[in-house]
Amino acid sequence: MATATASQTIGPFWHLLEDKDWADLTRFGATGERITLIGRVQDGAGAPVADACVEIWQADPPADDTFPGFGRCGTDQNGMFRFATLKPGPVPGRGNATQAPHIAIQVFARGLLRGLVTRAYFEGESLNETDPLLTAIDSPARRKTLIARPAGEATWRLDIRLQGGDETVFLDV
Amino acid sequence: MADPVPFRAYSPGSQPPYGASAYRSTTARHPKQKLQPLPHTVTETTGPRFAPGRFEPIADLSVVDGKPALGERIIVAGTITDEDGRPVPDTMIEIWQANCAGRYQHPGDTHDAPLDENFRGAGRVFTDAEGHYRFVTIRPGAYPWANAPNAWRPNHIHFSYFGPAFATRLITQMYFEGDPLLPHDPVLQAIPDESARQRLVASLDFSIGQEDWALGYRFDVVLRGRSATPMENT
Ligand SMILES: [Fe+2]
Numbered sequence: 335m336a337t338a339t340a341s342q343t344i345g346p347f348w349h350l351l352e353d354k355d356w357a358d359l360t361r362f363g364a365t366g367e368r369i370t371l372i373g374r375v376q377d378g379a380g381a382p383v384a385d386a387c388v389e390i391w392q393a394d395p396p397a398d399d400t401f402p403g404f405g406r407c408g409t410d411q412n413g414m415f416r417f418a419t420l421k422p423g424p425v426p427g428r429g430n431a432t433q434a435p436h437i438a439i440q441v442f443a444r445g446l447l448r449g450l451v452t453r454a455y456f457e458g459e460s461l462n463e464t465d466p467l468l469t470a471i472d473s474p475a476r477r478k479t480l481i482a483r484p485a486g487e488a489t490w491r492l493d494i495r496l497q498g499g500d501e502t503v504f505l506d507v
Numbered sequence: 508m509a510d511p512v513p514f515r516a517y518s519p520g521s522q523p524p525y526g527a528s529a530y531r532s533t534t535a536r537h538p539k540q541k542l543q544p545l546p547h548t549v550t551e552t553t554g555p556r557f558a559p560g561r562f563e564p565i566a567d568l569s570v571v572d573g574k575p576a577l578g579e580r581i582i583v584a585g586t587i588t589d590e591d592g593r594p595v596p597d598t599m600i601e602i603w604q605a606n607c608a609g610r611y612q613h614p615g616d617t618h619d620a621p622l623d624e625n626f627r628g629a630g631r632v633f634t635d636a637e638g639h640y641r642f643v644t645i646r647p648g649a650y651p652w653a654n655a656p657n658a659w660r661p662n663h664i665h666f667s668y669f670g671p672a673f674a675t676r677l678i679t680q681m682y683f684e685g686d687p688l689l690p691h692d693p694v695l696q697a698i699p700d701e702s703a704r705q706r707l708v709a710s711l712d713f714s715i716g717q718e719d720w721a722l723g724y725r726f727d728v729v730l731r732g733r734s735a736t737p738m739e740n741t
Contacts, residue, residue, distance in 0.1 A: 336729045337518035338590060340698045340707060342680040343530075345665060347611040350603040350629040378535040385615070391673045393549045397556065404555030425549050428510045438550050438673055445532030447523035447697050449678065453550075467545060476540075496536050506542035507551050507674050 341449070344442035346385045349408055357407035359390075359419040364401035366420040370489040371454060371482065374413045375441060378497030382413025386443040388494075390454075394422040394435070421456075427466045434461035434468065436480075441494060451505045454482045454492040471503060479503050513547035514674040514731040515590055520700040529693035531654050547674060554672040557599040557633075565630040568602070568644040576626035578607025578645035580721040583681070583709065587638045587668065590732030594638025601667035602642060603629040609648030618650050643721065649688060661688035661695070670730040681726045682708045 355361055360368055371390070375383040386409040397403030407415040419437070427433040435456055440449045455462055462468055462481065471477040479502045485491035494502050525537035545551070569576045587595040605611050605628075608620035612628040626645055634640045649659045661682055668677040682689060689695060689708065698704045706727075715723025 335590060335592065336588070336706075337521045337703070338515075338731045339677060339679060339728045340700075340703045341522055341677060342665075342694055342707070343532075344667075344678050345680075346615055347605075347613045348603065348665065349615075350611065350613060351601050351667065378539075381535070383536065389676075391550070391554060393553050397553075402555055427548055428546055433548060433550070436550070440673075440676060442678055443536060445530070445534075445536035447525060447527060447530070447533065447694070449676065450525075450538065451545075467543070471543060497538055501538055501540050503540070503543050504538050505545040507545050507547065 341447060343444055343447050344387055346444040348387050348442070352406070352408055357405055357415075357417050359402055359405045359417065362400045362402065364395075364420055366395055366401075368488060369419060369421045371417045371419060371437065371492065372485060372489060373415055373482075373492040373494055375409050375415065375443075375494045375496065376413055380498070382409070382411070383443055383496065384409055384411050384413055386413070386415075386441055388415040389440045389442070390417055390419070391438045391440075392419070392422045392436075394425050395420055424461055431466045432461060432464070434459050434465040436465075439492075439494070441496070446496075450496065451507050452494065452502050453480050453505065454490070455480050456490060457481050457483050467505075475500075476503050511547060511549055511552035512733045512735070513552065514672065515734040517731070521698070521703045523697035523699075527693060527697040530697055551674040552672050554669060554675065557669065559633050562599060562631060564632050565627065566632050566642045568604075568627040568630045568642065571625045571627055574625040576606065576623050576645050578623075578626070578648075580643065581646050582641060582643050582715050582717060582721050582723045583664065583726055584639070584641035584715045584723065585725050585727040587634050587640065587670075587728050587730060589670075589730050593732075594634070594636075595670055595730055596634055596636045596638055598634050598671070599669055600632050600634070600640055601629070602631070602644070602664060604644065604664040605647040605650055607645050607648050609650035620648070620650070641715075646683070654693065659688055659691075661686045661692050666728070668728060668730060675730045677728070677730060679707060679728070683724065684708055684710050
């Protein structure tokens with residue numbers, strides 16, 4: 335029985351794969367509550383990470399022919415990413431738990447030998463108070479690193495700090 | 508509703524750490540806090556589906572508009588299985604690499620080596636029902652990088668895999684048997700287990716190659732398997 339193959343960095347030249355349309359999860363005609371998810375990826379020195387590949391996956395709304403549920407966006411010179419997607423609803427957690435609406439995020443970049451997984455929750459959702467992951471994080475300041483804030487018309491912002499005092503909570507999945 | 512069956516934890520030593528001092532770019536980019544454990548939920552046990560009808564396969568990187576790229580043509584093939592040896596069918600594989608001179612068709616690549624307009628720097632293939640895949644390309648050249656004085660990356664092809672779930676996503680690099688740069692590469696050497704490193708090195712395989720046309724290399728990949736069979740309801 336073989337164990338899973340080792341990860342290696344995505345490197346600085348992954349853009350050879352990039353199709354910028356992939357940042358728009360509504361491009362196949364999905365209907366629902368459209369939102370924009372933006373954010374900035376920065377390193378431990380506070381510098382923008384300008385060559386990251388940011389991917390998102392959401393289990394809700396369920397993926398179908400009109401909604402891929404998956405998106406990919408390269409960060410720009412300022413470390414910014416931007417996705418157009420649909421607002422997720424709650425999904426089941428383990429046991430009888432309910433998870434607050436969230437979008438899974440994975441960051442790949444030069445200097446990351448493995449991808450880093452985190453989540454974007456949405457500020458103001460009442461289910462955030464009982465979400466199994468959010469409530470498992472003891473520090474309120476750390477918990478906040480997973481909660482996107484309103485940033486304009488139907489727009490939510492979650493910055494991702496790879497390292498440092500306000501480091502994002504990354505998940506062991 | 509029954510809980511989704513989680514994927515197995517990564518085997519110790521099989522994966523590189525986030526911080527690896529010999530690979531300089533990790534210094535300011537790796538988290539220093541402990542990762543937060545997350546028992547798998549539907550978010551981790553489901554994942555994107557890509558169909559060849561919508562994401563057109565590109566299985567030959569060695570030709571553009573009928574004109575052949577320069578360099579040594581090779582065929583790369585193998586099987587994708589999970590940790591229980593079951594094939595991973597109908598999954599998308601993305602590929603990208605430098606040309607035969609060690610140059611990427613990328614504005615950020617300033618290496619003083621020629622571009623080749625007849626080389627496609629990227630491709631995309633799907634596994635068949637038995638988990639097999641195959642593509643044609645050019646053996647990539649080594650290239651220098653800023654990690655250390657006179658540092659060179661070994662010949663490598665970048666790969667991206669999805670598998671059945673968000674939790675099975677994998678990005679890695681394939682190396683070539685016999686490359687003298689392998690022991691000097693801090694990216695490959697960051698993987699603790701010798702056997703795990705060895706599995707990223709493709710082996711020459713004459714059954715994959717094609718007589719009078721191309722050498723063949725085998726690169727088999729294992730994606731995470733499910734951790735256990737679910738308990739029956741009693
Ligand atoms: Fe590379």
